[in-house]
Amino acid sequence: MNITLRVDATPSASALLLRPWGGGDIEPLVEAFRDPALRRGASGPLETPEDVRGWLEVQRRGWVTREWLGFAVREERPGPGEGRLVGSVVIKGAGSGRESAEVGYWTVAHARGRGVAPRALEALTGWAFQTFAAEGLGSINLLHQVDNPASCRVAEKARYGFRRVLPAWPPSFPRDGHLHVRQVDGPA
Structure with a gap:
């Protein structure tokens, strides 16, 4: 897929470039997943280039089936090329004709607290509604565990309204969680 989303720079944050994952992301992903916080939330290990290649193949298949549309989030820098990897955003189930989808995201350690996640999530959300609203x-939905207040702040900044507390659903969701929702015409 050749989809690129851009997020303008602000006085305090650099511009962002969102694009599907590719082979050039192998080393940055290995580096990013040395962070224990990212490893805790990962569905599997991304410790070696071989691990990452398998993960990238899952990302590629997600675009083919339109069930899992994942974007690398990179800082945009002046001149040719891209800046460094700062995170990931994904929308699941948007291209399936369903009425609702789910988003997910993460940021690398050096980018946390800099507004990367809400800005990237806002761009992804706008694109998804523009692209898939005609399909229904x-x-x-944005889900996170209750012990993750940073994700609550991201949801609020990206205009996802808090809907309710969800009970734990082990093993994939081992603790109670929050459900935040964004409607096509604004917050929940």
Whole structure:
């Protein structure tokens, strides 16, 4: 897929470039997943280039099936090429004709607290509604565990309204969680 989303720079943050994952992301992903916080939330290890190649193949298949549309988030820098990897955003189930989809995201350690996640999530959300509303997409869900207040702040900044507390669902969701929702025409 050749989709690129850009997020303008602000006085305090650099511009962002969102694009599907590719082979050039192998080493940055290995480096990013040395962070224990990212490893805790990962569905599997991304410790070696071989691990990452398998993960990238899952990302590629997600674009083919339109069930899992993942974007690398990179700082945009002046001149040719891209800046460094700062995170990931993904929308699951948006291209399936369903009324709702789900988003996920993470940021690398050096980018946390700099507004990367809410800005990238806002760009992804706008793109998803613009692209899939005609197929029936009316809302997007954001789920996180209750012990993750940073994700609550990201949801609020990206205009995902808090809907309710969800009970734990082990093993994939071992603790109670929060459900935040964004409607096609604004917050929940």
